[in-house]
Structures are given as structure tokens and as C-alpha cells.
Amino acid sequence: MAKVAFIGLGVMGYPMAGHLRAKGGHEVAVFNRSGxxxxKWASEHGGRAAATPREAAEGADFVFTCVGNDDDVRSVVLGECGAFAGMKPGATLIDNTTASAELARELDAAAKDKGLRFVDAPVSGGQAGAENGVLTxxxxxxxxxxxxxRPVIDAYARMVGHMGPAGAGQLAKMMNQICIAGLxxxxxxxxxxGQRAGLDIETVISVISKGAAGSWQMENRHKTMIDGRYDFGFAVEWMRKDLGICLSEARRNGASLPVTSLVDQFYAEVEAMGGKRWDTSSLLARLNR
Incomplete structure (x- = not known):
């Protein structure tokens, strides 16, 4: 059992922190901008609610952050009320936020200056993966x-991999999102x-999903897509944030991402249709306008 702090109790962080307490058996203090x-989390899970990130991090062996973007991470990690200010020497900050590789390197350097450890650890698997404790x-x-x-992360994960030095986790998550966008x-x-051709889509999917065209997206999203239901899962606005990170990194490293750029434009059109909070499979709604 370790002493753990978790900062950021959104749709992902709330259940992840819960697994650290219930499955991992760790002592957990939490902080969220909404006290x-x-x-509520502390009442449900038997942990402690802190008034600031620094207070949550005091005495912790591991501090987790899961917030919105680069600036959000900086706001809860750096400064006199940030997690770094409260962490003891040798403690580890684990950032589960999907953010830039540049930020990861920045925090890694800052952690080393303070005698701390840092791991950038973005996750994949969505809200369902977080709730079921099977994130990648x-x-x-x-x-x-x-x-x-790693042993602490295992409480909410099915697969944990070391991608390389600081920033490599974020770069791997960018690859993940690039793949998903195209799929x-x-x-x-x-x-x-298939709909325009008059085919029974469910029948077709039951066959082609077992062949080379099969994917997680096909298995888990085709039914709700057919029904035109997009009110769950990973939101379009979040995907656009992630794809923006991918495209920004590509401009730095010279990678060509023509499909990713195009799909990002398509998601912008979905947002214009009122689909900012629809899940990412709502690309079909754009085609069926």
C-alpha cells in the first residue's frame, strides 16, 4: 500500500482514483477544482479531500494528475499551491492527461531539479475503460x-507499457488518436x-468484423452508429483537442498527416452541427445530413 494523491476528478479521473483506493488498497487524497x-469522492471511497494540489500531494509517494490540457497541468503542478511544492523527495508525479510531449519534457526537467520523479502516462480506453479499470x-x-x-498504475489498467524517455508516452498517445481518427x-x-446501397448493415458487420476490416471501433460502435445515437463515449471536442496536439507535433517533426488533418476538419463540421459533445463516432452524422 502506498500513499497516493489524485488531482482531477473528471469522467476519467473519478473512477481511476476509485480503483487506486478499492483495487490497489492505497491511501488516497484527492483534489478537484470543484471541492x-x-x-463526494472521499465520502464514497473513504479517502481525503484536499483544499489544494499541494495539500493533496503532501507526504504522498505517488501523485496522479488527470486534467484538461497543458495549461491545466501546469496550474495544478507548478507554483506555490501546486503538487510539486508539496511532494517529498523521491516521490513520483504520474500525469495521465493527454497533453503535449513538450510539456512532459518540461515537467520531467522540473521534477529532476526538485529531486522528484516524473512519468507521462496518457491513457486510452475511454470512460468505460476507466470505470472498469482496464485502461491502456x-x-x-x-x-x-x-x-x-507501474505497480500502482496497474490498479486501473489492463496494459501498461514503457514507450521511452519523457514525452514518449504522449507521442504514443498521439499515434493512438491518429489511428482512431482514420478508423x-x-x-x-x-x-x-452500405445504407445507400440498401444493405442490412448489421448482417454485413457481423461478417466483415471477423475479417481484415475488423476493429474495436467496428465491434463496439457500429450498432449505436446505425441507430444514430452519439450521446456517450469520447466527445468530439476532446478528440479535436487531441488531434490538435498531433498536428502541432507533426509540424515540429515534419511528419505528414493528411488523413488526420482532413478528419479534424470533418469533426469541426460535426461541432458546427451542434455535435461538440457527441461521441467521436458521430462522423457518420455528417455523411447522413
Missing amino acids: EKAR VMCGGDEDSFQAA VQGLSEAIAF
């Missing part, structure tokens, strides 16, 4: 920092095509 949510976690950081963090667009086009 009411932190108190892509980690960047020093080998010893990763090995120290969802391809699935959307296939369903729209």
Missing part, C-alpha cells in the same frame, strides 16, 4: 521512474455507403 466533487497506459520517463510507478472515418463511410 464538492472531491468531498502509455508511459514515458526514466526506466526506474516507470518501474516504480472511425473509414467505418462511417462504409456504413453510409
